[in-house]
Amino acid sequence: MQETFWQKRLRDVAAVLVVGIFMFPLFWWALTSFKPTSAIFDKDGIVWFNFKPTLVNYQVTMLGKSRAELAIESGNTFGVGGASSYDSRQTIIDSLIVAVGATALTVLLAVLASYALSRMRFYGRQAYLNWILSQRFMPPIAIIVPVVFMFHYMSLLDTRLGLIIVDTLINLPIAVLLMKSFYDDVPVDVDEAAMIDGASRLQIFWRVVLPMVKGGVAATAVLCFIFSWTEFLLSLFLTNSIRTLPVKITTFVTSTGSEWGFIAALGTTAVIPSFIFILLVQKQLVRGLTLGSLKE
Amino acid sequence: MVSNQVPSLAVDVPVSETPRRRAWPRFLTSEHPFPWLAPITALILAFGVYPLLYALWLSFFKRNPVTRLNVFNPTWNWGKLFADDRVWGAIGHTYLYTVTALSIELCLGLAIALLLDSDRKGYGLLRALMTLPLVVPPAVTGMMFLLMLDGSFGVISTGLVSLGLWPPQHPILASGSTALLGVLLADIWQWTPFMVLIMLAGLRALPKEPFEAAAIDGATTSQAFFRLTLPMLSKIIALAVLIRGVDLFRIYDYVKVMTDSGPGTATETLTSYAGTIYFKNADFPYASTISLFTLLLVIITSSLFIKLFKVRF
Numbered sequence: 001m002q003e004t005f006w007q008k009r010l011r012d013v014a015a016v017l018v019v020g021i022f023m024f025p026l027f028w029w030a031l032t033s034f035k036p037t038s039a040i041f042d043k044d045g046i047v048w049f050n051f052k053p054t055l056v057n058y059q060v061t062m063l064g065k066s067r068a069e070l071a072i073e074s075g076n077t078f079g080v081g082g083a084s085s086y087d088s089r090q091t092i093i094d095s096l097i098v099a100v101g102a103t104a105l106t107v108l109l110a111v112l113a114s115y116a117l118s119r120m121r122f123y124g125r126q127a128y129l130n131w132i133l134s135q136r137f138m139p140p141i142a143i144i145v146p147v148v149f150m151f152h153y154m155s156l157l158d159t160r161l162g163l164i165i166v167d168t169l170i171n172l173p174i175a176v177l178l179m180k181s182f183y184d185d186v187p188v189d190v191d192e193a194a195m196i197d198g199a200s201r202l203q204i205f206w207r208v209v210l211p212m213v214k215g216g217v218a219a220t221a222v223l224c225f226i227f228s229w230t231e232f233l234l235s236l237f238l239t240n241s242i243r244t245l246p247v248k249i250t251t252f253v254t255s256t257g258s259e260w261g262f263i264a265a266l267g268t269t270a271v272i273p274s275f276i277f278i279l280l281v282q283k284q285l286v287r288g289l290t291l292g293s294l295k296e
Numbered sequence: 297m298v299s300n301q302v303p304s305l306a307v308d309v310p311v312s313e314t315p316r317r318r319a320w321p322r323f324l325t326s327e328h329p330f331p332w333l334a335p336i337t338a339l340i341l342a343f344g345v346y347p348l349l350y351a352l353w354l355s356f357f358k359r360n361p362v363t364r365l366n367v368f369n370p371t372w373n374w375g376k377l378f379a380d381d382r383v384w385g386a387i388g389h390t391y392l393y394t395v396t397a398l399s400i401e402l403c404l405g406l407a408i409a410l411l412l413d414s415d416r417k418g419y420g421l422l423r424a425l426m427t428l429p430l431v432v433p434p435a436v437t438g439m440m441f442l443l444m445l446d447g448s449f450g451v452i453s454t455g456l457v458s459l460g461l462w463p464p465q466h467p468i469l470a471s472g473s474t475a476l477l478g479v480l481l482a483d484i485w486q487w488t489p490f491m492v493l494i495m496l497a498g499l500r501a502l503p504k505e506p507f508e509a510a511a512i513d514g515a516t517t518s519q520a521f522f523r524l525t526l527p528m529l530s531k532i533i534a535l536a537v538l539i540r541g542v543d544l545f546r547i548y549d550y551v552k553v554m555t556d557s558g559p560g561t562a563t564e565t566l567t568s569y570a571g572t573i574y575f576k577n578a579d580f581p582y583a584s585t586i587s588l589f590t591l592l593l594v595i596i597t598s599s600l601f602i603k604l605f606k607v608r609f
Contacts, residue, residue, distance in 0.1 A: 008416070015411050019422045022429060025485060028451055029440050041449050109336045116332030132336070135344050137594055139546035141567045142587040145580050146350035147343065169343045172336060202326035230433035232549045233567075237574070246435035250553055253439075260443055267436040274431035282424055 026271075033057050033264035040260050057265035061088045086262050091248040092269070097160050098235075098244055099228040102167035106224045107217060109168070110175035115205050117176070118183035119191060129180075136173035140166075144237045151238060158240045166238065167228040174227075175220050182216030183209065219284035222277045229274060245270050348591075355585040366581060373585035382561060382569060383586065387593070390565045393476060394544040397483050398537060404484070405491020406533075410521075412492070413499045423496065429489045438553030441482040445469050452481075469555055472562035479550045479563055487543075491536060498532040499525070534605040538598060545594050566590040 003011070032040060039051035117129055147166060148157065156162035186209055194204045210217075235244040243251070249266050252259045323330045355373050357366035377383055412423050429437075444452040445468045456462035469478040502525065510520050548567040551557060557564040557572060564572075567590060574583040601607070 011411065011414065012416075012418075015414075015419065015422055018408055018411060019425050022485065022489065023425060025437075025440050025444065026428060026432070028444060032443070040443075109339065112332050113336040116329040120329045120332075122329050128333070132340065135340060137542050137598060138344070138348070139567060139587065139590050139594060141546065141548065141570050142351060142591040143344065143347035145574065145584045145587065146347035146354065149350070149580075150343075150347060165339075165343055169339060172340065176336070200326055205326070226431050230431070230435075232433065232435045232552075233571075236552075246433040246549075249433075249439060250435055263439050263443075267432075267439060270436055271428075271432050275428055278427055278431050279424055282427065 029264055030268050032260060033268045035261060035264075037261055057261040058269075060086050061262050061266045062269065063089075086252065086259065088245070088248055088266050091243050091245055094160060094242050095229060095245040098163045098167065099225050101160065101164040102171060102228040103221050103224040105164060105168045106171040106175050107221050110172060110179045110220065111210070111217060114176050114179035114183055115209065118180050119188070119209075129176075132176050133173050135169070140170060140233050144234065148237060157238060158242055160242060162238055163235055163242070163244070166234050167231055170231070170234070171224045171227050175224055178220045178223065179213070179216060182213045182220075186212050215281075215284045219281045222281045225277060226274050229270075351584040351588055354581050355588055357581045359579050359581050361577075361579070373582050376582065377585055377589055382564065383566070383589070385561055386564045386566045386569045389476065389563060390545060390547070390567075390593075393480065393483075393547060393565060394541060397480055397487070397544050398541055400480075400484055401488045401491050401540065402533070402537060404488045405536075406495050406529075408488065408492045409495035409499055410525075413496060426489050426492055429486050430493075432486065434486065434549035435553050437482050437486050438550045441478065441485070441550075442469070442554050445478050445481070470559060472559045475555050475559060475563045479547075479554050482550050482554065483544070483547070487540065490540065494532060494536045495529070498529045502528055531607075534601075534607045537605075538601060538607055541601070542594060542598055545597070546590065566593070 034053040034055070034057070035051050036054045036056065113132075117125065151157040151162050156165070190208060190212070191204050194208050199207070230246060231244065232246040235247050239247070245266070249263055249270070252263045252266070322328055325331070354366075356368060356370040358369035358372040359366050408426070412419055412426065432440075441452075444450045446453060448454075453462065453468055457464045462468070466474060468474050506524050506528075507520060510524060515523070546567050547565055548571065551563050551565055551568045552571065555563045557568045566586060570583045570586040570590065573579050573586060
């Protein structure tokens with residue numbers, strides 16, 4: 001089934017076309033973030049490239065300038081208004097703290113638990129694994145009302161720690177599954193050799209096995225980071241003053257109109273860290289995503 | 297699926313040959329699974345299992361909207377649920393959404409994976425680019441498509457209109473009959489890459505020999521696909537459908553951001569209805585009841601699927 005020359009070219013064209021279609025929304029989004037309001041809403045039609053690029057949207061969301069200031073600087077008073085609530089610097093810091101915290105906690109717990117699940121034989125192991133995985137099937141909305149009450153009593157409502165805890169809970173099942181499949185790839189002989197040398201389990205885990213699954217830990221961490229970074233429903237219910245990025249961005253849609261320029265600027269900024277991370281761990285992730293289902 | 301099976305921690309670990317003096321009881325040492333599993337179990341019990349039981353308990357209370365007190369009345373919310381037309385509408389939307397999105401994403405994902413499964417130069421980059429939509433926060437994706445599907449300023453909607461593919465008097469998201477389609481579009485854009493990733497991993501792991509043998513026997517490309525590739529991928533396809541299906545069933549972000557369940561209740565799903573009850577009516581017991589009902593449907597549907605297709609983790 002060798003491809004002929006023209007079949008190859010056909011595949012090339014189709015592949016580029018398909019990927020291009022999927023990239024278009026990202027491209028359009030980035031383009032919008034550099035447009036002035038007048039180019040986003042042009043009554044004569046869609047503006048592609050015939051606009052004067054501006055950094056106003058980034059200055060407002062990332063540097064906390066108010067639009068009145070910018071208007072005075074540029075002498076253009078079109079569309080002046082809007083308070084400093086578009087300043088998103090605190091949001092980004094909060095989102096980072098929550099995502100990094102949840103990632104650290106998830107990876108710590110998952111690395112420990114999946115080691116035991118991969119290496120130790122104990123009664124009810126499969127049932128226990130299924131129980132952890134079953135947490136993934138639970139819609140977060142099913143527990144959100146009681147969690148709000150619980151957090152209220154524990155003073156965790158509207159705190160970063162509270163978000164870290166629930167994000168960890170949501171991420172754990174997939175992290176355990178991923179880490180277990182990476183551990184399973186390390187032959188048990190390695191453990192046994194160390195055991196004969198008199199190492200304890202903890203030593204084996206820390207000195208021998210963990211260094212061998214470093215790539216897997218990185219892939220798991222990236223996945224957890226992305227999940228926490230993009231999480232929407234939980235932060236919507238559990239926070240009020242602390243806003244993570246996805247929630248903050250939806251507040252830019254107001255009853256008096258949506259600030260599409262700011263939305264696009266913040267949205268573009270929001271995806272950049274994840275893009276970098278996912279490209280870094282591409283290989284491990286593809287392997288991990290099959291979750292060991294390819295093994296017989 | 298959310299069972300309350302507490303694992304027995306009886307252990308059968310090979311113990312090292314040299315006997316050591318132990319200051320700690322055995323189940324607290326690293327030779328025993330207990331210390332490894334205790335933290336994660338505690339966290340899940342405290343913030344996963346306990347809230348679930350709490351939600352069940354809460355669903356047995358009737359909220360008095362005037363006094364704002366919850367009165368014990370075990371059948372009130374569940375009776376209300378089954379008589380609530382909006383719940384049945386939401387179930388319809390949820391299943392319609394899940395099944396449509398799942399079939400489109402699966403077929404597209406498989407097709408694109410086959411297309412990109414080539415070792416020639418540049419395909420690695422294309423595959424990497426293909427994963428990018430996955431990491432965009434769903435709420436941002438929703439906003440993106442909200443702008444692009446806008447009736448007068450959206451690039452997709454005006455593009456479709458000018459190509460004559462869409463009647464201009466029906467803005468996609470603002471018409472009750474097509475709003476769900478708009479939300480689906482965002483979902484498909486974001487999650488088809490997930491299917492592509494999984495299918496690619498599956499394709500890469502396939503053994504080469506059967507295909508070589510088939511080629512020698514003169515099999516056509518389509519024969520090789522339907523007789524070899526598809527059956528060998530069936531296991532991973534079933535797993536992907538399960539994972540994606542469960543996620544689709546609890547769709548919230550896109551609906552909340554793009555249409556807020558509207559116009560009217562045209563895109564109201566079970567999760568978004570529960571959210572509405574929570575935020576707008578502050579009827580927490582009823583919101584809990586709807587959420588639990590959603591969970592129940594997820595469990596029933598996914599167990600049926602697991603039984604039917606014999607999915608194994």
